[in-house]
Amino acid sequence: MILPLSRLCYYFQRHYKATIKVGPNDLTFSYSQKLEGGSLSPEAADDQRVVEVKRVSRDPDTRSVSLLEQKRKVVSSSIDVPHARRSEEEVDMDKVTAAMVLTSLSTSPLVRSPPVKVSEGLSGSWKDNGSAGPFTPSSNSSSGGYWSWSAPSDQSNPSTPSPPLSADSFKPFRVPSLGGVGPGPAGPEDPSLDEQDGSSLLFDEPIPRKRKNSMKVMFKCLWKNCGKVLSTAAGIQRHIRTIHLGRNYDSDCSDGEEDFYYTEIKLNTDSVADGLSSLSPASPSVLSPPPPLPSPLPSLNQPSDSHRPQQGSDVKEPHAGGTTPLSRSAPSALYLIHTDHAYQATAPVSIPSSSSNSNGSASTSFTPTNSSSFSISWQSPPVTFTGNTVSPSKSQGFGEQRSQTIAVLSSPPRATTALSRKVRGEGKKCRKVYGMENRDMWCTACRWKKACQRFTD
DNA sequence: GTTGCCGGGCA
């Protein structure tokens, strides 16, 4: 998740009274309760002095301030974002972010801290640069107990382009833009590096958290009439960059503008078994259901990145902006119902490629993979399936049993029948047909005292 | 009692 740095800082300030000091060759984080008026360690006192200098005097002779100015100049010259977003504190955020990285590594307030994600470029730069990165030796500013970026301040930013901005859009700008300052490594902007889950690069917490809470993070494009959802920040950034901003994919001078055009959504995959979550990036109960009619409304988009990032994010988008990637492999996710026993399902049903409800996306329609056939388990987890299902007439062999299954899925699980088990089948079963003496002729399911596989009702 | 099959244990 991309947490606005302001919120992050606020959080740390609030809960940890943390002191973060960017030194010449190191970065120090301490918990010294640096409250105003309190007694401070010499180091913290020094921090405070620096901060005070920065805040009060703005003396151009102050080293930290001058460096700050210099840095800001570099940033503003290479980043083309609305000026309203640039403030002194924001420029300084890189350092603070680095401190956050350290903090998360050393303390990992995993339980309390909100999910944090530093932009890949930033974290990667820190990782690679070590102390010799953009943080030059003279960088000696601190933002200990005084950092005061608050989320409301950035939310009140009115001068934004058409895509709606969320608080999450307040993100640290990419360090590569500051490349002129330090001997930055070749590529935090490298797509391959971006492909890694940036949140796990340094911040270990999001991944365990996600797993722990069964949360899956997706990134949704906020561009008007788009709403594309991808599973990686890199993918969505690339999408925005190429589709909406009209820039080259490999243009490495990312100014971070695309950060403003996507937001992050959390998908609770709790109710879906792991097997399903591995196949589907999103639970249909969280995301918008497929539209009943082919409509390019943005909110009706489906998760389209059910494959690996390089696939989902590299999908060539033949149509820009308004067209929705409606059927891009999403149906497989939508219609995949977890089954834990193969025999519990009848013959696999291949879902017709979802071009059936989207006439404009034939080229990007779901390509049948091995996951195109799916099984439905009677024990399917509580998947609230409210979208329009595949019409039985369109799915070959969608028999009565399957319709019943869909009906069950459409409603609260087992709520309608109030039965904890499947209604007993009325047809002949292996046991009845072959008898106990021919038990070896039974279907395996019958042999295992499972729902008969051969004579389904 | 018989039958279907869910849930869980075991290798």
Place this chain on the structure above:
DNA sequence: TGCCCGGCAAC
């Protein structure tokens, strides 16, 4: 994952 079985509920 495949195999098996206890036990429950419908019949």
